[in-house]
Amino acid sequence: MTAALFCRDVSKSLGGRMVLSALNLEVNAGEVVSLLGASGSGKTTLLRIVAGLANPDSGVVSVAGREVWNARSVVAPEQRRIGMVFQDYALWPHMTVAKNLSFGLRSQGLNDREIDKRVSHALEVARLSALRERYPSELSGGQQQRVAIARCLAGRPSLMLFDEPLSNLDAALREDMRMEMMELVRDEGTTVLYVTHDQADAMAVSDRIAIMRAGSIAQLDTPQRIYDTPADPFVANFIGGFSLIEGQAGDGWFKPGGDDSAPLRTISHLSGNGLLVVRPEDARPRDTHPTNVLKGIVQARAFQGRCWRLSVAVGPQRLRLDWPEGPAIGSAIEFSLPPERCLILAT
Amino acid sequence: MTISQKDGALALAGGAVRASMTRSSSAGSRQFWRGALPVYLLFFVLIGLPLGLVLVQAIVPGLFNPRGMDFRLNPAALLQALASSRVAVSIVHSLQLAGAVAITATALGGAFAFLVQRCSLPWRGVIVSLPWLVFLTPSYLKALAWVLLMSPAGYLAQFGLLPPALGQAFFGLPGLVFVHTLGLFPMASFILGSALTGLGSEFEDAARVSGASPLGVWLRINGPLLAPALALSLIVIFAEVLSDFGMASTIARSSNFGVLTYGIYAAASDYPVDFPLAGSQALVLLLLVVVVVLADRLLRRQKDFRLISGRSKAARIYDLGAWRWPVAIAGLIVAVLALYGPLIAIIVRASSQTLGHGLAWDNLTTANLAQALSLGTAANAALGSSLVYAAITAVLACGTALLLAIRLEAIGGVLRPVVLGLSLGAVAVPGIVLGFGYILLWNQVPGFRDSVFPRYGDASLLVTGYVAAALPYCLIVILSAVGQLAPNLGDAARLQGVGGLGRILQITLPLVLLSVATAFLLTFIRTVFELPMSQMLIPQSGPAAPSMILKLFSHDRDGLASALALTAMVATGTIGGAAWLVLNRFAAFRRTSALPVERTAS
Numbered sequence: 001m002t003a004a005l006f007c008r009d010v011s012k013s014l015g016g017r018m019v020l021s022a023l024n025l026e027v028n029a030g031e032v033v034s035l036l037g038a039s040g041s042g043k044t045t046l047l048r049i050v051a052g053l054a055n056p057d058s059g060v061v062s063v064a065g066r067e068v069w070n071a072r073s074v075v076a077p078e079q080r081r082i083g084m085v086f087q088d089y090a091l092w093p094h095m096t097v098a099k100n101l102s103f104g105l106r107s108q109g110l111n112d113r114e115i116d117k118r119v120s121h122a123l124e125v126a127r128l129s130a131l132r133e134r135y136p137s138e139l140s141g142g143q144q145q146r147v148a149i150a151r152c153l154a155g156r157p158s159l160m161l162f163d164e165p166l167s168n169l170d171a172a173l174r175e176d177m178r179m180e181m182m183e184l185v186r187d188e189g190t191t192v193l194y195v196t197h198d199q200a201d202a203m204a205v206s207d208r209i210a211i212m213r214a215g216s217i218a219q220l221d222t223p224q225r226i227y228d229t230p231a232d233p234f235v236a237n238f239i240g241g242f243s244l245i246e247g248q249a250g251d252g253w254f255k256p257g258g259d260d261s262a263p264l265r266t267i268s269h270l271s272g273n274g275l276l277v278v279r280p281e282d283a284r285p286r287d288t289h290p291t292n293v294l295k296g297i298v299q300a301r302a303f304q305g306r307c308w309r310l311s312v313a314v315g316p317q318r319l320r321l322d323w324p325e326g327p328a329i330g331s332a333i334e335f336s337l338p339p340e341r342c343l344i345l346a347t
Numbered sequence: 348m349t350i351s352q353k354d355g356a357l358a359l360a361g362g363a364v365r366a367s368m369t370r371s372s373s374a375g376s377r378q379f380w381r382g383a384l385p386v387y388l389l390f391f392v393l394i395g396l397p398l399g400l401v402l403v404q405a406i407v408p409g410l411f412n413p414r415g416m417d418f419r420l421n422p423a424a425l426l427q428a429l430a431s432s433r434v435a436v437s438i439v440h441s442l443q444l445a446g447a448v449a450i451t452a453t454a455l456g457g458a459f460a461f462l463v464q465r466c467s468l469p470w471r472g473v474i475v476s477l478p479w480l481v482f483l484t485p486s487y488l489k490a491l492a493w494v495l496l497m498s499p500a501g502y503l504a505q506f507g508l509l510p511p512a513l514g515q516a517f518f519g520l521p522g523l524v525f526v527h528t529l530g531l532f533p534m535a536s537f538i539l540g541s542a543l544t545g546l547g548s549e550f551e552d553a554a555r556v557s558g559a560s561p562l563g564v565w566l567r568i569n570g571p572l573l574a575p576a577l578a579l580s581l582i583v584i585f586a587e588v589l590s591d592f593g594m595a596s597t598i599a600r601s602s603n604f605g606v607l608t609y610g611i612y613a614a615a616s617d618y619p620v621d622f623p624l625a626g627s628q629a630l631v632l633l634l635l636v637v638v639v640v641l642a643d644r645l646l647r648r649q650k651d652f653r654l655i656s657g658r659s660k661a662a663r664i665y666d667l668g669a670w671r672w673p674v675a676i677a678g679l680i681v682a683v684l685a686l687y688g689p690l691i692a693i694i695v696r697a698s699s700q701t702l703g704h705g706l707a708w709d710n711l712t713t714a715n716l717a718q719a720l721s722l723g724t725a726a727n728a729a730l731g732s733s734l735v736y737a738a739i740t741a742v743l744a745c746g747t748a749l750l751l752a753i754r755l756e757a758i759g760g761v762l763r764p765v766v767l768g769l770s771l772g773a774v775a776v777p778g779i780v781l782g783f784g785y786i787l788l789w790n791q792v793p794g795f796r797d798s799v800f801p802r803y804g805d806a807s808l809l810v811t812g813y814v815a816a817a818l819p820y821c822l823i824v825i826l827s828a829v830g831q832l833a834p835n836l837g838d839a840a841r842l843q844g845v846g847g848l849g850r851i852l853q854i855t856l857p858l859v860l861l862s863v864a865t866a867f868l869l870t871f872i873r874t875v876f877e878l879p880m881s882q883m884l885i886p887q888s889g890p891a892a893p894s895m896i897l898k899l900f901s902h903d904r905d906g907l908a909s910a911l912a913l914t915a916m917v918a919t920g921t922i923g924g925a926a927w928l929v930l931n932r933f934a935a936f937r938r939t940s941a942l943p944v945e946r947t948a949s
Binding site for chain 1: 836838839840841842843844845853854857
């Protein structure tokens with residue numbers, strides 16, 4: 001099957017700094033892939049290169065089997081048949097919702113009947129039919145977002161790009177908007193490349209996530225595998241909430257550095273210096289896994305509804321734990337970790 | 348809220364500055380040069396080349412020798428000109444006048460801004476609109492009106508309001524300072540008013556809770572924060588007076604108070620024409636303006652502040668109590684002196700047969716206005732020509748500025764600040780110097796001299812000169828608006844398959860329409876009354892309205908001159924006002940639709 005998007009050895013430097021470094025990425029038709037990374041990791045640059053709004057220094061970019069950028073030829077953005085939902089939605093404020101949708105179709109030379117058909121369908125899918133004569137300023141944030149998506153859908157692009165479309169929304173709205181947005185694109189079976197710096201967004205919307213680090217992809221996998229088995233300390237650090245404890249690893253055991261507890265049992269077989277990945281939700285009462293216990297002092301606590309989030313000092317190192325109670329700050333705490341959840345990463 | 352030293356210049360266009368993605372491919376560069384080069388070339392030919400010729404001609408005086416071009420560098424003519432007592436006196440006069448007016452206009456404008464921005468005043472509407480109306484009235488019309496008021500047989504003398512000593516003093520430095528101050532205080536008012544508006548009450552609140560007295564707040568907090576605006580006002584007004592030609596060719600000329608701008612005009616226009624002398628004075632004037640612009644840059648780099656975080660609270664409004672009435676009356680007196688008095692003088696003079704008989708019933712006539720309005724008269728032809736020239740100029744200048752602004756926003760990088768800096772600098776270039784440059788370029792340089800369009804002595808060259816004079820500020824106005832547009836709006840259209848022209852016409856232009864219209868109307872109004880180019884490049888077909896008004900005044904036909912000035916003001920005001928109303932209504936929904944909305948759940 002032809003990939004909906006194929007990037008091979010794409011490199012780009014800006015102001016003498018390497019922003020993308022021989023990056024490879026393949027996105028299958030109908031798949032939603034997120035580019036997740038911190039500011040400056042190159043995710044937006046890659047998105048703009050795919051869109052044609054920026055040119056790489058080298059490499060090949062193909063969309064639906066057609067090379068849109070290589071060293072010899074460039075297909076202009078307006079000819080790539082790519083849709084993009086911008087961070088600020090980029091709705092044309094002087095056009096009604098219907099005109100926002102039809103403007104691009106008219107430029108493509110479609111006849112009025114076809115334009116009307118496509119606009120009506122896109123508005124219907126996005127549940128915007130009643131708002132077709134409104135201006136963007138007369139819409140709520142969620143409605144604006146749906147218009148931006150409908151505008152892309154009306155163009156029937158071979159690939160849709162999302163540039164942090166939820167970053168303008170407050171936390172309470174993000175989840176609702178996210179679900180609504182993905183419902184729209186999933187229903188249409190559209191291929192999506194989604195840029196975000198928020199791991200919760202990426203986890204929720206993606207079939208696969210590409211974690212970006214300094215212009216290259218550190219790990220490309222399903223959300224669950226990235227969560228369960230981060231490829232390296234960078235990825236583990238980037239998936240928010242994980243704590244990393246330095247120590248010595250042996251065949252099936254891990255001894256935290258600077259702590260006199262007994263070694264923990266793990267399923268890893270690394271030897272030498274290592275990092276233990278501790279997910280907050282993995283902490284259990286001492287007696288659940290009595291042979292896998294760590295002791296610490298509570299440094300801080302915060303009530304989070306379903307549980308307390310504790311900051312616990314284990315020797316010289318700190319861990320974040322989810323705990324059913326809120327022990328006093330300064331009190332001692334003992335907890336256990338399931339051996340099968342004790343992942344060790346090489347440093 | 349935190350304050351930090353500002354580290355960059357170009358504050359005027361600060362809102363327009365944004366980062367853009369670089370286009371690295373050679374294909375992109377080629378495309379850029381294909382699109383942008385003609386616009387830059389046009390900018391160079393319209394402004395760069397004439398100014399360059401003025402500079403070169405000052406140090407290569409044989410360049411345009413009728414007996415044969417001599418390309419040798421010879422500063423002797425420049426030194427000789429500078430050593431002549433007439434030029435030296437002109438320089439001293441220009442500096443004296445500019446220095447005095449910078450102080451007086453800044454003081455008056457600052458007081459006015461404080462009253463308008465920080466005090467609760469009665470008759471506020473009348474007082475607030477004053478600076479704009481004064482600002483839009485050309486200096487030579489204000490000067491001519493004051494001549495009607497202050498001359499020995501003028502209106503104030505007829506009413507017994509003018510002591511003879513005061514009348515004599517008016518035609519000299521004091522009178523020039525007085526009229527310039529009344530004409531230029533709006534600039535100071537705009538600059539300081541804007542600074543006062545941005546000065547939220549949180550600074551005062553913080554100082555007061557820290558124990559500062561009200562006076563201490565102004566001396567230690569507000570004063571230092573306003574100091575850059577104060578200095579900017581002094582600098583801008585100084586440069587404006589140096590470059591002014593309207594007052595120079597009216598009150599200053601009749602007072603025998605020689606200044607540089609009129610010296611350039613006289614050397615380039617009066618027989619025998621002396622290009623080296625004109626060039627020398629133009630060079631001195633340009634250097635003075637450059638020094639002022641550099642001082643402005645230096646000052647902003649070192650002393651300006653900017654807010655880096657927080658939300659500004661509304662400024663504190665002072666209740667003047669019983670003082671509000673005397674203060675409001677003082678504001679109205681300024682209004683009368685700066686606008687209504689001169690305007691009434693022009694109306695009265697336009698409606699009377701002679702100045703000396705004043706407001707006597709048998710002196711009233713409609714003959715002047717009838718002549719100005721009748722088709723076929725020279726005055727009416729001048730007015731008609733000016734309106735047409737102004738309309739063509741506004742279309743060309745705004746169209747070019749829009750294209751240039753879009754290109755500059757698209758490419759970003761080094762060229763953008765360079766061109767923007769040149770534009771800001773070009774705004775400060777005295778019109779008379781640019782006009783002189785046009786004479787040199789289009790009357791002397793082979794290739795340009797033989798050009799059919801535009802042609803020297805033809806209205807086409809005058810319009811070209813008008814466009815050159817208007818282009819820099821059109822560019823600044825439109826570039827500010829284009830810079831405010833989210834770049835994603837164009838990118839979104841591009842990804843929807845819309846081509847370059849489609850994006851300009853259907854995305855960019857509708858969204859910056861109000862700014863383009865503002866630039867259009869400003870250009871239109873300024874061009875109808877533009878004096879230096881009109882005087883330097885009088886077409887053989889007949890002078891434009893500003894030249895005609897001055898000519899009529901100098902030939903003691905001040906009644907017809909006033910009628911022509913009045914007709915021009917009414918025509919321009921009517922056309923401009925009507926256009927503004929229509930455009931404002933048309934663009935109203937766009938303004939509101941461009942406002943950010945609160946993100947709420949659907």
